[in-house]
Amino acid sequence: MLRDITLGQYYQTDSVIHKLDPRVKLVATICFIVSLFVVKNWVGYAVAAVFLAVMIRLSNVPFKYMVKGMKAIVFILLITVVFNLFLTPGETLVSVWKLRITKEGLQLAVMMAVRLSFLIVGSSVMTLTTTPNSLTDGMEKLMRPLRIFKVPVHEVAMMMSIALRFIPILLEETDKIMKAQIARGADFESGNLIRKAKAMVPLLVPLFISAFRRANDLAMAMEARCYRGGEHRTKMKPLRYAARDRIAYGVLAAYFALCIVIRTCL
């Protein structure tokens, strides 16, 4: 029932992208997103598309999976396109009743749609090729300098990885409780809004209880293993850059430079 949510879902396979250091992938994703806002013309988007296509090809993840993430933003995409299409002033192409589609509007709408979908697909390349754990590891390492300002970087990273780890568990739990209540004649689908909200009680109460129970158990297990936060903690597998990571940074720098060149020269 709820299994087809791809939020932060890792796709297990072997590829160059999978093997990259999570820090590289994080920086690359941020750079890619920034680059989408740097470029302003079709040549720029073409370059971004090529870059993205190559990354997807290298990642060995079926394209289908990338597009799955798009489902969540279809609505936002639609609103953006419609607003840009009708509300941008400029040279009129078609006019129906009071609504006018302008040439500029059409251009802007298409650009926005491309930009948003690239943004989603680009970040799903990262989440699909990186396990949540190595992702938070990478974040922790990247944000390390913030410790000077007394930001509890390790604790935040730990909370994030626990939260991410719990998403699939709680989804499965929800599925199980839902089925158990349906087996007892519960109805989650029909009725008006108030009835539907009321029908959620038999689902939410056991779910919260189970979440608290799991959190408690986890805290206990962590304490039993003498966990005490980030001070003097070392890692079993510390992150180290390999040759391929340096090459990846090189490629990224080249891509970003190209984007800036396109923006300034064209």
Add this chain to the structure above:
Amino acid sequence: MSIILDHVNYVYEGDTALAVHALKDVNLVIPDGQFIGLIGHTGSGKSTLVQHLNGLLKPTEGSIYYNGEDIHAADYDKKKLRSRVGLVFQYPEHQLFEIDVFSDVCFGPKNLGLSKKETELRAYAALKQVGLEDEYFYQSPFDLSGGQKRRVAIAGVLAMKPDVLILDEPTAGLDPRGRDEILDQIARLKEETGITVILVSHSMEDVAKYVERIIVMNRGSVMYDGAPKEVFAHYRELEAVGLAAPQVTYLMQALRAGGMPVAADATTIGEAKEEILKALGKE
């Protein structure tokens, strides 16, 4: 009046790389009033199978008939089916949510649209059937012990008065005493009401003591289906798939191998005792 599974196949996460073929061509007939043990290793498809019986999962291929009607036909009333085929999930105490035990048990019958009086009568009868004392009725279900919580959850399904009761590992995580109490109560309930009971378990001892028919699942297919004696005669094959026969079966096999003229197919301690006494000439 029976449940028929006709070439049922089920695939989790179909058409992705993570696809798992959980059920492979399962054909079963479950007549009324049988006490059935469904056994299998973890991941053998037992839980997937029982979720098909009340229409929670829809087979990827094949059909399921309850009393001769296809339960996935467009006009079939699934809600009614779920009141007829009661399913108690693994760790059913995790589904409790009401402020007191009694209201929680009322949840099922209330969903059937019964009157308040009928609902309460059924809830009371169900709580009595699982042997819970009156003093607990108005306590919060979360204050009870593990075994008591489980009984309340089982009562929650019993209160719907199902014709078929399916219990998925009802004894998981209970101590030996709690286990025996629950199983004895289920056996008594079966005797008194004559309903069909399907007991999912991976403990051979539990199953051998109570049931009249055993279905063994392995990797999504039915491996054996028959009376306990027939099934446990294949104890070597059962071992090969990570299961085992009851301990008395091994004892009887060893006695026989050692030269004692006993029938080796005893599956319960009582039967074994009689066989040994007979062999010793002390009936």
